[in-house]
Amino acid sequence: xxxxxxxxxxxxxxxxxxxxxxxxxxxxxxxxxxxxxxxxxxxxxxxxxxxxxxxxxxxxxxxxxxxxxxxxxxxxxxxxxxxxxxxxxxxxxxxxxxxxxxxxxxxxxxxxxxxxxxxxxxxxxxxxxxxxxxxxxxxxxxxxxxxxxxxxxxxxxxxxxxxxxxxxxxxxxxxxxxxxxxxxxxxxxxxxxxxxxxxxxxxxxxxxxxxxxxxxxxxxxxxxxxxxxxxxx
Amino acid sequence: xxxxxxxxxxxxxxxxxxxxxxxxxxxxxxxxxxxxxxxxxxxxxxxxxxxxxxxxxxxxxxxxxxxxxxxxxxxxxxxxxxxxxxxxxxxxxxxxxxxxxxxxxxxxxxxxxxxxxxxxxxxxxxxxxxxxxxxxxxxxxxxxxxxxxxxxxxxxxxxxxxxxxxxxxxxxxxxxxxxxxxxxxxxxxxxxxxxxxxxxxxxxxxxxxxxxxxxxxxxxxxxxxxxxxxxxxxxxxxxxxxxxxxxxxxxxxxxxxxxxxxxxxxxxxxxxxxxxxxxxxxxxxxxxxxx
Ligand SMILES: Nc1ncnc2c1ncn2[C@@H]1O[C@H](COP(=O)(O)OP(=O)(O)OP(=O)(O)O)[C@@H](O)[C@H]1O
Ligand SMILES: [Mg+2]
Numbered sequence: 001x002x003x004x005x006x007x008x009x010x011x012x013x014x015x016x017x018x019x020x021x022x023x024x025x026x027x028x029x030x031x032x033x034x035x036x037x038x039x040x041x042x043x044x045x046x047x048x049x050x051x052x053x054x055x056x057x058x059x060x061x062x063x064x065x066x067x068x069x070x071x072x073x074x075x076x077x078x079x080x081x082x083x084x085x086x087x088x089x090x091x092x093x094x095x096x097x098x099x100x101x102x103x104x105x106x107x108x109x110x111x112x113x114x115x116x117x118x119x120x121x122x123x124x125x126x127x128x129x130x131x132x133x134x135x136x137x138x139x140x141x142x143x144x145x146x147x148x149x150x151x152x153x154x155x156x157x158x159x160x161x162x163x164x165x166x167x168x169x170x171x172x173x174x175x176x177x178x179x180x181x182x183x184x185x186x187x188x189x190x191x192x193x194x195x196x197x198x199x200x201x202x203x204x205x206x207x208x209x210x211x212x213x214x215x216x217x218x219x220x221x222x223x224x225x226x227x228x229x230x231x232x233x
Numbered sequence: 234x235x236x237x238x239x240x241x242x243x244x245x246x247x248x249x250x251x252x253x254x255x256x257x258x259x260x261x262x263x264x265x266x267x268x269x270x271x272x273x274x275x276x277x278x279x280x281x282x283x284x285x286x287x288x289x290x291x292x293x294x295x296x297x298x299x300x301x302x303x304x305x306x307x308x309x310x311x312x313x314x315x316x317x318x319x320x321x322x323x324x325x326x327x328x329x330x331x332x333x334x335x336x337x338x339x340x341x342x343x344x345x346x347x348x349x350x351x352x353x354x355x356x357x358x359x360x361x362x363x364x365x366x367x368x369x370x371x372x373x374x375x376x377x378x379x380x381x382x383x384x385x386x387x388x389x390x391x392x393x394x395x396x397x398x399x400x401x402x403x404x405x406x407x408x409x410x411x412x413x414x415x416x417x418x419x420x421x422x423x424x425x426x427x428x429x430x431x432x433x434x435x436x437x438x439x440x441x442x443x444x445x446x447x448x449x450x451x452x453x454x455x456x457x458x459x460x461x462x463x464x465x466x467x468x469x470x471x472x473x474x475x476x477x478x479x480x481x482x483x484x485x486x487x488x489x490x491x492x493x494x495x496x497x498x499x500x501x502x503x504x505x506x507x508x509x510x511x512x513x514x515x516x517x518x519x520x521x522x523x524x
Pocket of ligand 2: 040041042083158159
């Protein structure tokens with residue numbers, strides 16, 4: 001469903017992504033793991049059209065989307081829930097969710113609102129609260145809920161566990177598992193290696209803008225090189 | 234000097250009438266500031282252009298400004314949209330500093346174009362209601378200005394509802410505060426910027442059509458208004474729509490009363506005094522929350 005080959009991107013003179021190859025198939029959870037500054041967010045930004053692609057191809061549903069505008073990519077159903085949540089602080093919870101259906105699934109807005117509220121009861125209790133006053137965990141739920149409002153075909157989550165308490169991280173990962181079980185493909189970008197590998201079907205390890213390891217999540221979790229580098233074993 | 238309360242009330246009322254037009258002009262400015270985060274230096278020149286358009290619609294085509302407003306508002310929306318989309322955005326490549334310079338350049342071109350074409354003559358129209366007054370208690374208010382007041386308040390309210398309730402309005406507010414989040418929700422940001430610029434410019438066309446029956450046109454006239462409007466924008470909180478409305482009415486009254494106290498020509502003194510005081514003590518504005 002998503003096919004990235006030889007992707008290069010960066011900022012100004014700095015090249016960050018130096019030829020990324022990566023695939024997400026329908027129904028999968030694919031984890032993209034790497035340390036701070038490895039280029040994970042840059043990869044997400046390039047895929048969703050926020051920054052320019054300098055080389056390589058990005059195919060989504062067998063169509064080349066490299067160089068498309070973000071709005072066009074969203075319209076195809078590739079939804080990116082960004083690092084740092086990027087919710088609209090001046091708007092209510094409900095308005096934030098409504099914004100999620102700005103470019104897609106507008107006709108199903110009411111039904112999808114009900115669905116998101118069923119998934120995140122905590123948001124349902126706060127529909128009129130200004131989003132900027134939500135707790136960090138609630139903001140992350142809102143950001144994911146906003147993404148779900150667009151009826152994504154592929155959901156890219158950039159560090160959804162960042163800044164959450166261990167308990168809430170558990171909850172968040174369980175939730176990602178549930179929405180995937182309902183048929184949604186997920187690209188999970190994380191630093192949380194153990195829990196991500198436990199949840200994902202396959203995974204890629206990214207280091208300094210390159211994929212250095214990839215494979216089935218279980219196999220990677222048992223890989224000595226990975227255990228040494230990321231799990232300190 | 235002794236002031237009777239009748240005179241004072243009359244001055245307040247007149248100030249509110251003028252203030253509503255100020256508010257409309259400030260609304261366009263604050264909207265563009267709030268979303269694009271730039272001061273649109275072409276605002277005054279575009280107001281002048283709108284006044285000329287309304288003037289010629291009246292004098293050449295015989296269309297009353299209260300009628301031509303229904304054509305000029307959409308026309309100026311389109312003008313603003315296209316200016317942003319085809320001139321300001323491409324010329325500045327999205328860099329704030331460059332946008333400022335581009336709007337300044339636009340102002341110079343528009344103003345001098347008008348000056349070249351029409352000289353600095355002062356022009357007025359004869360409006361059929363030009364000499365009518367409305368009696369309200371002891372007050373006598375010019376009909377054209379009463380109509381302008383209600384129309385301006387109505388447009389401000391409509392704009393507020395549009396921003397609050399429609400998808401495009403929400404997208405405008407979303408882009409204003411969280412551009413990346415909006416982009417990733419599928420908002421076409423350059424389009425929303427242009428819509429905002431268009432709305433701000435359309436406000437000017439409405440203001441021009443409401444002003445014309447009781448005011449005059451020269452190629453520089455817009456600047457005087459926009460200077461006041463800028464004060465209102467700062468006063469109301471940069472980017473705040475309700476702030477612009479409240480600030481506009483307030484400044485109208487301040488101008489009217491200080492005109493009463495110190496004479497017409499010094500009426501604007503009070504405005505700038507308040508402006509300086511606000512900048513010194515409440516730079517976030519008198520009314521609005523922080524921008
Ligand atoms: N807007 C930017 N301008 C210039 N350089 C940037 C920009 N954003 C990121 N970088 C640089 O690109 C490199 C990769 O950053 P990126 O944000 O993609 O890393 P990441 O893997 O998401 O890290 P983290 O886990 O900390 O979020 C870093 O060296 C970073 O400094
Ligand atoms: Mg990152």
